[in-house]
Amino acid sequence: xxYLEESLKLHRLWRGKLDIVPKMSVQSRDDLALAYTPGVxxxxxxxxxxxxxxxxxxxxxNTVAVITDGTAVLGLGDIGPEAAMPVMEGKCVLFKAFGGVxxxxxxxxxxxxxxxxxxVALLAGSFGGINLxxxxxxxxxxxxxxxxxxxxxxxxxDDQHGTAVVVLAALMNALKVVDKKLENVTVVTNGxxxxxxxxxxxxxxxxxxxxxxxxxQGAIHLDRPNLTPSKLELxxxxxxxxxxxxxxxxxxxxxxxxxxxxxGMVTAKMIQSMAPRPIIFPMANPTPEILPAEAVAAxxxxxxxxxxxxxxxxxxxxxxxxxxxxxxxxxxxxxNEDMKIAAAEAIANIVSPEELSPxxxxxxxxxxxxxxxxxxxxxxxxxxxxxxxxSPPKTGPQxx
Numbered sequence: 001x002x003y004l005e006e007s008l009k010l011h012r013l014w015r016g017k018l019d020i021v022p023k024m025s026v027q028s029r030d031d032l033a034l035a036y037t038p039g040v041x042x043x044x045x046x047x048x049x050x051x052x053x054x055x056x057x058x059x060x061x062n063t064v065a066v067i068t069d070g071t072a073v074l075g076l077g078d079i080g081p082e083a084a085m086p087v088m089e090g091k092c093v094l095f096k097a098f099g100g101v102x103x104x105x106x107x108x109x110x111x112x113x114x115x116x117x118x119x120v121a122l123l124a125g126s127f128g129g130i131n132l133x134x135x136x137x138x139x140x141x142x143x144x145x146x147x148x149x150x151x152x153x154x155x156x157x158d159d160q161h162g163t164a165v166v167v168l169a170a171l172m173n174a175l176k177v178v179d180k181k182l183e184n185v186t187v188v189t190n191g192x193x194x195x196x197x198x199x200x201x202x203x204x205x206x207x208x209x210x211x212x213x214x215x216x217q218g219a220i221h222l223d224r225p226n227l228t229p230s231k232l233e234l235x236x237x238x239x240x241x242x243x244x245x246x247x248x249x250x251x252x253x254x255x256x257x258x259x260x261x262x263x264g265m266v267t268a269k270m271i272q273s274m275a276p277r278p279i280i281f282p283m284a285n286p287t288p289e290i291l292p293a294e295a296v297a298a299x300x301x302x303x304x305x306x307x308x309x310x311x312x313x314x315x316x317x318x319x320x321x322x323x324x325x326x327x328x329x330x331x332x333x334x335x336n337e338d339m340k341i342a343a344a345e346a347i348a349n350i351v352s353p354e355e356l357s358p359x360x361x362x363x364x365x366x367x368x369x370x371x372x373x374x375x376x377x378x379x380x381x382x383x384x385x386x387x388x389x390x391s392p393p394k395t396g397p398q399x400x
Contacts, residue, residue: 011086016089017086017089017090017092017093018089018092018093018105022035043057043058051125052389054125055128055331059102060125060126060127060128061128061328061331062100062101062102062128062328063101063102063103063104063126063127063128064095064101064102064103064104064127064128064129064130064131064324064328065103065104065106065120065123065126065127065129065130065131066088066091066092066095066103066104066105066106066131066133067088067105067106067107067108067120067130067131067132067133068081068084068087068088068106068107068108068132068133068134068135069081069084069107069108069109069110069111069116069135070082070083070084070107070134071111071134071135071136071139072134072135072136072137072140072159072193072194073087073134074087074134074285075285075286078136081107081108081109082107084107084133084134085105085107087133087134088105088106088107088133088134089105091103091105091131091133091158092104092105094317094320094321095131095320095321095324097321098317098321098322098365098370098371099320099321099322099324099325099371099375100321100325100371101321101324101325101328103131104127106123108120111139113139113142113143113146114146116143117143117146117147117150120147120151121147121150121151124150124151124152124153127153128153128154128327128328128331129153129154129155129156129324129327129328130147130151130153130154130155130156131156131157131158131320131324132144132147132155132156132157132158132159133157133158133159134159135157135159135194136193136194137193137194137197137230138228138229138230140157140159140160140194141194141197141230143157144157144160148334152333153333154324154327154332154333154334154335155334155335156320156323156324156335157194157198158316158319158320159194159195160194160195160197160198161198161202161319161335161340162316162319162320162323163195163198163199163260163314163316164195164198164199164201164202164203164340165202165318165319165323165340165343165344165347166314166315166316166318166319166344166347166362167199167202167203167258167281167283167314168199168202168203168206168340168341168344168348169318169319169343169344169345169347169348169362170281170304170312170314170348170361170362171203171256171258171279171281172344172345172348173348173351173356173361173362174256174279174281174302174304174361175279176353176356177301177302177356177357177358177361178255178277178279178301178302180255180277182203182206182207182208183207183208183209185208185210185254185255185256185275186210186211186212186253186254186255186256186275187200187203187208187210187211187212187254187255187256187257187258188211188212188213188214188247188250188251188254188256188257188258189211189212189213189214189257189258189259189260190214190215190247190257190258190259190260190261190265190266190289191214191215191259191260191261191262191284192213192214192215192220192230192231192234193260195260196213196258196260196261197230197234199258199260200213200234200237200238201237202337202340202341202344204237204238205337205341206341209240210240210241211238211239212238212239212241212243212250212254213234213238213239214246214247214250215231215261218244218245218246218247218249218250219239219243219244219245219246219247219249219250220234220235220238220239221235221239221242221243221244222235222236222239222242223242223244224244247265247266247270248267248269248270251266251270251273251274252273252274253273253274253275254274254275254278255274255275255278255279256278256279256280256281257271257274257278257279257280257281257282257289258281258283259281259282259283259284259288259289260283260284261284261289262284262289263284263287263288263289264287264289264290265282265284265289265290266280266282266289266290266295267290268290268294268295268297268298269298271290271295271298271299271300272298272299274299277299277301278299278300278301279300279301279302279303280295280300280302280303280304281303281304281305281314282295282303282305283304283305283306283314284306285306285307286307288305288306288307292305292310292311301358302358302361303358304361304362308365311359311360312359312360312361312362313362313364313365314362315365317365318347318362318363318365318370318374319343319344319347319374321371321374322343322346322370322371322372322373322374322375322378323335323339323340323343323374323375323378325371325374325375325378326339326343326374326375326376326377326378326379326382326392327339327378327379327382329375329379329392329393330378330379330382330383330387330388330389330390330391330392331388331389331390332378332379332382332387332388332389333387333389334387335378335387336385336387338381338384338385339378339381339382339385339387341381342377342378342380342381343374343377343378345377346373346374346376346377346378347362347363347370347373347374348362349373350363350367350369350370350373351363376392379392380392
């Protein structure tokens, strides 16, 4: 199937991938009076007295806004907010299909950080959470930080944190396959944008000690001139040996490669220079940094990509629907590091020791266990870390 041609045909037919469907029937005067005026005045006045009741008397409890400015859309780049709408609608479909979460796509016509933040913050009372999507770095870091300061609902930039959660889950199991410990390995990454930065920060939070980040100019280190503020921050937390040089020069001896960059950045020779039984995650889409067959032929012990047509697809859909399901179940005020780590552990633990293999380190996107396990882990961690504002519903055996 030519997915591009077929998708365009279907988008013309669908004219949007979402419908707004009422929960109630309006077939009589009584129905109208209950759903709208005069009856609707009662919940309005209750919410006026206690705004938190908006979570009980409206759909806010289960609704996330999926918001972009269209500056970093998939592999298409800065295509503008209207052109980003098909992707935002698609993301909303995934929220519903994989998490039971209602999602509304919003595209903001501004590249100004303050304008964007103000627009989103003013709308926050309509939603239970905000999922930032496809916003270019380094602006996305500032936007997320400012929104967290202004809003009393969770702010989650999926390109950063969803990616990091799934990479962590995959790496946890890949390390079991090669019998190595996170605290003892050297990781080299390529790509220092939103995803690359979040991956490294989350790996450091769970015990990684040695990581070298690379971008188009090679290794990021403190002596490199003209570092942007965001890359200076990365230089301060990574590359403890201050290695210098290109990706090809610093990858030698590394145990793990993680790519969120561009096609063809890794060669067989580079993999052969790594430590024995290296783990390779070339995740550039649609064409990875090196094709899996080439990586395996060069000696890679485990390979994971972002593509569905290869084993070990490292896909954000494993994370964000379940994370928001758990966040909404606990009405969490924030999505903290402990909750992200809990989500990663839940994803990793779905693969049993008996199932674990070089070609099966992470569950498939359609595995029905993912939503429940991730949501439960996130909700429980929200309670444990003081982020929960209600007790989450019990699921699984303990609910019986």
